[in-house]
Amino acid sequence: MLGFGGLAKRLFGSSNERYVKSLGAVVARINALEPQISALSDDALKGQTDKLKAELAAGKTLDDILPEAFATVREAAKRTLGQRHYDVQLVGGIVLHRGEIAEMRTGEGKTQMATLAVYLNALAGKGVHVVTVNDYLAARDANWMGQIYKFLGMTVGVIVPNIDDATRREAYASDITYGTNNEFGFDFLRDNMKYSREQMVQRPFNFAVVDEVDSVLIDEARTPLIISGPTDDKSEMYMIVDAMVKTLVPEDYEVDEKQKSVILTEDGTEKAERALSAAGILEGENLYDFENTQAVHHLNQALRANVIYRRDTDYIVRNDKVTIIDEFTGRMMDGRRWSDGLHQAVEAKEGVQIQPENQTLASITFQNYFRMYPKLGGMTGTAATEASEFFDIYKLNVVVIPTNQPVQRKDVDDEFYKDAEQKYKAIVKTIRESSARNQPILVGTVSIEKSEMLSEFLKKEGVEHVVLNARFHEQEAHIVEQAGRLGAVTIATNMAGRGTDIQLGGNFDARVSRELGDLPEGPEREAAVARIKAEVQAEREAVRAAGGLFVLGTERHESRRIDNQLRGRSGRQGDPGLSRFYLSLDDDLLRIFGQQSMLSRMMNNGLEEGEAIVHPWISKAIETAQKKVEARNYDVRKQLLQYDDVMNDQRKVVYEQRADIMDSDTVGDVVVDMRTETINAMVATHCPPNSYPEQWNIEELDLAVKTTLALPIDVTEWPKEAAIDPEIVVDRLIAAADAAMAEKSAQVPPETWVQIEKNFLLQALDHHWKEHLATLDALRQVIHLRAYAQKTPLNEYKSEAFALFERMLVTVREDVTRMLSHAQFQMEAPALPPMPDFITTHIDPLTGENEAPGSALRRLPPLDMFGSTLPAGALAGAMAATAELTEVDPEDLAEWHRSVPRNALCPCESGKKFKHCHGAM
Missing domain, CATH: 3.90.1440.10 (SecA, preprotein cross-linking domain)
Structure with a gap:
């Protein structure tokens, strides 16, 4: 008997169905504009972009112009790609624009759907980021969907590894920027290690669409992005141990x-x-x-x-x-x-x-990175199982978009065998039978080892097949494109985020590109295209008659989403299909997390050799095991985020301070305040308030004055009556320090002095932030031990981290004061030490605790005498600008370019820097 909830759902539909239905009115308005938009010429259609931008400038909102913008994109897609957006894709586009997650089945056109929301939001001129799971998809989608954007007058950029900063800056300045989650995150961290706004590559965050959002925001979010630098070599220690x-x-x-x-x-x-x-x-x-x-x-x-x-x-x-x-x-x-x-x-x-x-030099979690976007949307084929996490962490709702055609795939019950050997025998038998009746089959495994073991089984049986795993990465797209052909047998390690559809009968576009790549346009090419099209169509019908693509899983993954992604490869756009998983007690998931006792009893209850059992209890046990793993992984991600939230508050403060320093015309007030606070703290330490002068440690104060402020005064010789009140000591020291600094700053042009102060502030902040990160890493490793003292480790971590951060700020203050007080200007720029490499890293999602450093090697600024980082040549150039005029032949301009540093004063005695005077010629 149905409960009230079940009855209401049957009568009125689920909340998801009601929400999707409510979007029908917007879709109707878009469709009503189609005749009008279709009648426009190409030039008029291109002019829609300027028209819509003008409407925004006049006060309209993005929601106001949404129907016309979507209708414009749909028409542009028809003219450039030959593909018209389905109504369900319009629904998905609206969901993305509203900052929600659109769950669409594989093959329903998520990539094309995203163009609707991306174009609409790009009209605001603030930039839109499209985040993909790998560099291949970023470049592919930028070129493929870029046809629509470029037709409509939009600029498109793509971020891939190993491109220089100028190229990155240009890509980020585009209306639409494609790239991977890692590249976007690393660029953010690198930007906050730069020493001027001009060096930074990213613009302020606006709107991002994340493809395969579950993979990016869930799977990879178990571990943070890290930028790190090398430490001492300990190879011998590793080998001995x-x-x-x-x-x-x-x-x-x-x-x-x-x-x-x-x-x-x-x-x-x-x-x-x-x-x-x-x-x-x-x-x-x-x-x-x-x-x-x-x-x-x-x-x-x-x-x-x-x-x-x-x-x-x-x-x-x-x-x-x-x-x-x-x-x-x-x-x-x-x-x-x-x-x-x-x-x-x-x-x-x-x-x-x-x-x-x-x-570690800088780090951030994906959770805290993507939460910086004012608006965030995502799309995937599988998000509903993690809907609660998406809302808890990112405040994103998951909306399930209906399919364009009813799903025809049959998902049959799992078959369960006593051991792995019997399971693999049954799998090989099934593959041989399917191949014999020309039904293409996609076999999903969980590791390379098992892919190759199954491949050996099939070779012995004489079954032709291809293997798609890490060893054959280069052939990936070609293998996936052919997986839907008659009798094709494809073994895949995992199908998550492959980004290529398996089309029954083969991929028409891929065949044309591969077979007719060098054939010029003309009657011969047209005839060949027609022939391939007919062959693909005939083969498609034959595959459909054979039952469509058969997806066979050799094992359940620890995440239900990965299983669903594998299943989703079959039954695209109303095609027939079949999916089934084959399991055994030896599978890792069941061995580690499963209810072995109940399963073992079922196995031993008179089961014959090679016989399989199919029972709802098994499916329930597997689902329970998967839920256990998912819950554990969620706890790992949640704990990671809770600890990173503590650091994130501090990261915001540091990065905001860096930005303020870079943007300020002068930082003199900040430096003076730091010096004043340092002197106050110094005097309070050695001359405590409410104490007698006899109790003061004048000798230590004198030493601190010389080592920190570099003042040529002897505090021990000050008359006792002048030092009765610590405030008098403070005032005297401040006056002496201010005078010494004024004398020093007068030696150089004002603009050079500002740059020197900025550089010292930034290098001190960066150096101590790096040390602070290392300290927090160490604290994180041991803080769990506080639980033995009946204390909450997270609360203890927050308290300790706050105290460490306050101490860091005090140390920065002292270091800036000391460095500026001791700074000496020299006639020529000093030779710069060699610059070490640093590595961009993202912790490997295999575990919740280990990093997976990234590959892009970049150069760090050089280390100065204080162990802090400076932008290459920045301080040296600033010092060179304070030198006397370089003596060169006044008639030989070529010698000037060879001999005069760019930041030195120009030999023509104009008072300008060389690079702004004759050096600019």
């Missing part, structure tokens, strides 16, 4: 596969202590003494590398390098590295060259 770990036996440690952790037993600990002590690594005899923290850290990572992380599943080794494999896509993550020493431990395990570790 790895050799010791390889001597351990399974009885020496306990493995927790759920948490991906390994813990030594008592016997294992004793064995490790003896081995490490013999190697000279251990101080004393106890492994867990404070002095052996580094040794324990290396030991733990070596254990995880050898016991938990598996070759050809978590990583592959090629070209003497360990390359991470993305758990969700099966792709190689070239250049990315696990951090905290894990990648080095894996390199030691595999005997390849060990790269040095890295130190």
Whole structure:
């Protein structure tokens, strides 16, 4: 019997259905404009952009012009791509524009749907970012959908790795910018390490559309983006510890596969202590003494590398390098590295060259990065299972968009076998039968290892097939395009975010491009195109008659979304299709998280060899196991965000201060305030309030004055009557420091002095922010121990982090005062030290605790005597500008260009910098 809720749903539809239905009125208004827009000439259609911009400038809102803008985009798509937006795509476009997530099934045209909301929001002139999951899709979509935008007079940019800042700046200045989540995030972090607005590449955030939003905002959000720099080489330590770990036996440690952790037993600990002590690594005899923290850290990572992380599943080794494999896509993550020493431990395990570790310079989580956009929309084929997380974290509603054609795919119950061998025999038999009746089949596996094992099975059976995994990344698009042809057998490691549709009968456009690429336009090409079109159509009908694409899953993934993404490859646009998963008790998901006792009883209840069982209980048990993993992963992401929120508040303060410093015409007031506060703190430390002069530590105050303020005065000789009140001491020191600084600043032009002050402020802020990040990382590693004292670790972290941040600001103040007080100007620019590399990194989503550094290597500014960073040549140039005029031949302008530094005064005695005078000629 239906409850009231069920009855109401049957009568009135779900809230999602009612919401989608309410958008029908807007769709009707768009469709009503179609005859009028279709009648426009190409030039008139292009003129729609200026017309709509003018309406916005006159006071209309984006919602007011939405129907006409959408109708304009639909007509432009018809004329450029030959594709007309369906009504359901219009609904999805409205959802995106409203800052919500549109869940559309695979093959329904999400990429084209996004053009509606992107064009509308780009009319405001503030820029729109389209975020994709990989560089291939960013470049492909920018070129493909860019045809629509460019036809309508919009500019399109694309951000890919290894392009220079000028190209990035130009791309961000475009109306629409395509790129990956990593590139957008790293550019934000890099911009906040620059030393002038002119060096920054991004504009203020406006609107972003995230493709495969569940992959970007859920899966990859388990780990933050990190920019890091190299530290000391510890290769020998990794090799020694790895050799010791390889001597351990399974009885020496306990493995927790759920948490991906390994813990030594008592016997294992004793064995490790003896081995490490013999190697000279251990101080004393106890492994867990404070002095052996580094040794324990290396030991733990070596254990995880050898016991938990598996070759050809978590990583592959090629070209003497360990390359991470993305758990969700099966792709190689070239250049990315696990951090905290894990990648080095894996390199030691595999005997390849060990790269040095890295130190964090800047970091941000995807959650906090994408929450900076005033408006954010997303699209994917699978978001409903994480709808509550999307709302909790990002305040995004998930709207399920109906399909253009009714779904014809049959999702049959899972088949369950006693062990993996029987399961694979059944899979091979099914593949052979499907191939024999010309039904294309897509086989989904969860790892490269299992892809290749199944491939070996099929080779023995004589079944032709292709394998799509990290080893054949380059052939990916070609393999996916052919997966829908008659009798095709394709084994795929994962199908999440592949970005290419599997079309029954093959991909017509891909065949034309591949087979007729060099054939010029003309009757011969037209005939060939017609022939290919007829062949594809005939093959499509034959595949439909054979039952459409058969999706066969060899294992359940830990996330229901990944299973749904695999299933979604079949049954696009009303095509027939079939999906089924084959499982066994040996599968990782069930072995680690499943209800083994109940399943084991079912298995042993008179089940014959090779016989499968199909039962709703099994599906329920699998779903329960998947929900456990999803809940655990959500907890990991939520905890990451809670801790990063603490840092995020501090990051905002630091980045806002940097922006204020760069934008200010002068920072003299800030420097004076810092100097005054430093003097006040100095006097309060050595001459405490409400104390007698006899209790003051005048000698230490005198030393502090000389080391911090560099003043040539002797405080110890001041008359006692003049030092009765600490305020008198403060006033005297402030007056002396101000006079000394005024004398120093008078030696250089005012604009140069401003630049010097800015550089010192920025370098001190950056240096201490970097140190603060390292301290917070260390604090985060140990704060959980406070739970043993009945304290909440998160609250303790907030309290400690706040105190550390306040101390950091005080240290910045002192450093700026000391550096400016001690600064000496020299005649020529000093030789700059070599600049170290830094690495952009994103923690690997395989675990919730390990980083996956990125590949783009960039140069850091040089380190100065205080260990702080300066923009290359900035301080040196500022100092050079204070020098006397360089002596050169007044008649030889060529010598001026060779000999005079760009920031030095021009030899013509104009008083201007050389680069602004004769150097500009």
